[in-house]
Amino acid sequence: MTAPQDASQDLWNHDLAPTGVAQRTWRWYHFAALWVGMVISIPAYMLASSLIESGMSAWQAVMTVFLANVIVLVPMLLIGHAGTKYGIPYAVLARSSFGTRGARLPAFLRAVVACGWYGIQTWFGGSMIYTLLGVLLGAPIGGDALPGLGINGGQLACFLAFWAIQMYFIVHGMESIRKLETYTAPLKIAICFLLLWWVYDKVGGFGPLLAQPSAFLEGGPKSGLFWSVFWPSLTAMIGYWATLALNIPDFTRFAKTQRDQVVGQTLGLPLPMGLLAALAVTVTSATIVLYGKALWDPVDVASRMTGVAVLVALLILLIDTASVNLAANLVGPAYDFSALSPKRISYRVGGYITAGIALAMMPWKILESTQNYIFIWLTGYSALLGPIAGIMIVDYYFIRKTTLDVDQLYREGGSYSYKGGWNIAAVVAFAAGVLPNIPGFLNAALPASFPEVSETFKTIYTYAWFVGVVIAAIVYGLMMKGRTAPVTVNGRANRANNYPT
Numbered sequence: 492m493t494a495p496q497d498a499s500q501d502l503w504n505h506d507l508a509p510t511g512v513a514q515r516t517w518r519w520y521h522f523a524a525l526w527v528g529m530v531i532s533i534p535a536y537m538l539a540s541s542l543i544e545s546g547m548s549a550w551q552a553v554m555t556v557f558l559a560n561v562i563v564l565v566p567m568l569l570i571g572h573a574g575t576k577y578g579i580p581y582a583v584l585a586r587s588s589f590g591t592r593g594a595r596l597p598a599f600l601r602a603v604v605a606c607g608w609y610g611i612q613t614w615f616g617g618s619m620i621y622t623l624l625g626v627l628l629g630a631p632i633g634g635d636a637l638p639g640l641g642i643n644g645g646q647l648a649c650f651l652a653f654w655a656i657q658m659y660f661i662v663h664g665m666e667s668i669r670k671l672e673t674y675t676a677p678l679k680i681a682i683c684f685l686l687l688w689w690v691y692d693k694v695g696g697f698g699p700l701l702a703q704p705s706a707f708l709e710g711g712p713k714s715g716l717f718w719s720v721f722w723p724s725l726t727a728m729i730g731y732w733a734t735l736a737l738n739i740p741d742f743t744r745f746a747k748t749q750r751d752q753v754v755g756q757t758l759g760l761p762l763p764m765g766l767l768a769a770l771a772v773t774v775t776s777a778t779i780v781l782y783g784k785a786l787w788d789p790v791d792v793a794s795r796m797t798g799v800a801v802l803v804a805l806l807i808l809l810i811d812t813a814s815v816n817l818a819a820n821l822v823g824p825a826y827d828f829s830a831l832s833p834k835r836i837s838y839r840v841g842g843y844i845t846a847g848i849a850l851a852m853m854p855w856k857i858l859e860s861t862q863n864y865i866f867i868w869l870t871g872y873s874a875l876l877g878p879i880a881g882i883m884i885v886d887y888y889f890i891r892k893t894t895l896d897v898d899q900l901y902r903e904g905g906s907y908s909y910k911g912g913w914n915i916a917a918v919v920a921f922a923a924g925v926l927p928n929i930p931g932f933l934n935a936a937l938p939a940s941f942p943e944v945s946e947t948f949k950t951i952y953t954y955a956w957f958v959g960v961v962i963a964a965i966v967y968g969l970m971m972k973g974r975t976a977p978v979t980v981n982g983r984a985n986r987a988n989n990y991p992t
Contacts, residue, residue, distance in 0.1 A: 506838035509578035522755025524676035532815040540787035546706030557765030559728030574740025581738040582830030588886035592912025602827035610854035612816035617650030661842035690777035723953035730873030738823035877959030878924025916970035924963030
């Protein structure tokens with residue numbers, strides 16, 4: 492696509508340009524397949540386990556996961572609208588609220604979070620290769636842990652091998668990822684039902700975990716404490732997809748119509764996520780009967796199968812992990828890094844940067860405990876990303892009335908440059924949304940260093956995503972009130988004239 496008239500080289504490249512009609516090939520079933528492909532993953536499977544470990548019953552855990560995904564679907568659809576209407580990625584859409592230069596801040600923050608997730612999923616993929624080799628060789632591989640890393644040489648080699656496998660899709664771009672998601676989604680659904688049938692056949696039922704009462708019932712070990720566990724857990728579950736809630740325009744910009752992205756996402760996210768949680772609880776319940784203890788890790792379950800089943804199961808899990816990682820954790824940061832310096836960084840180079848940072852973050856450290864995974868990682872970054880979502884929704888729907896001048900998004904000194912390329916209102920609103928959560932985060936991450944944080948700030952942190960969204964949205968709306976009218980579009984500048992509304 493040709494650059495808009497007077498486009499700045501620091502704001503435009505072919506990867507960031509609005510998609511044309513010929514590029515809009517995604518129908519509702521592509522979006523549904525995309526979400527099924529991303530939902531059916533090892534980290535998502537294991538979410539219910541963290542809730543049951545906190546004291547919830549099986550069905551309380553399943554409903555918490557389902558409710559969180561209904562909630563996070565709302566910003567998904569709202570922000571995704573702009574991607575379909577204008578064909579622009581998240582990093583470009585953010586310019587309307589943060590400014591042509593200021594948009595680099597939310598792009599960078601979202602990219603760094605995604606790098607962490609890319610590393611976590613790559614670690615899971617490497618763990619499967621490690622397990623598979625151990626099963627095939629009849630003994631664990633790798634030896635003692637390496638100094639400073641905390642993992643052995645075999646684990647490191649398998650992690651690097653899976654990291655290298657994914658490079659193929661970075662090289663071959665977005666279309667290769669769409670095809671992978673579309674073709675593997677039905678396979679994943681079939682495998683879920685096969686796994687359910689396998690445990691039922693082995694156990695003759697579904698095991699004791701489903702009948703286990705909530706620890707919060709009267710007389711239970713955590714009697715009366717349900718809400719104190721529910722709210723931070725709900726926030727963490729929302730945080731699981733908070734990254735995608737922001738960069739969903741990176742996908743919806745390829746939608747054929749608004750209906751395709753709305754129907755596809757609505758069918759593909761909340762219900763499959765709830766069903767996966769139910770599957771995880773059911774399978775784990777059966778493992779108590781089969782192995783004498785609850786096994787929440789599907790890789791561990793697969794490794795205990797016999798014959799060719801273990802090989803097939805682990806290979807399918809490998810394909811699953813790669814497809815999830817590429818769609819959920821590569822596309823967004825690749826565009827975001829490109830937006831930091833469009834002249835020097837293409838989408839492909841952005842993918843290389845993502846993969847490189849993921850290596851350096853040592854993702855196995857994040858997964859060392861439930862405390863690290865849920866209350867530091869998931870809740871912590873939801874405190875960062877929630878305010879950005881609030882600002883973007885208010886800007887697009889209440890300030891701009893869903894009307895953007897697309898060419899101006901690529902121009903220095905244009906309608907979205909504000910003062911020196913930064914919209915101070917967005918920066919102030921972002922800071923206002925993040926600041927109340929900082930004391931609680933520091934207490935959760937470094938309790939020994941910050942033991943005196945008040946209960947008020949700890950409570951605020953349990954609602955981190957909600958607090959950030961609401962405060963940032965209100966502050967931004969008040970600061971922008973009366974200052975910015977919806978962009979007047981002159982037909983030639985509004986590329987949306989050729990797109991579905």
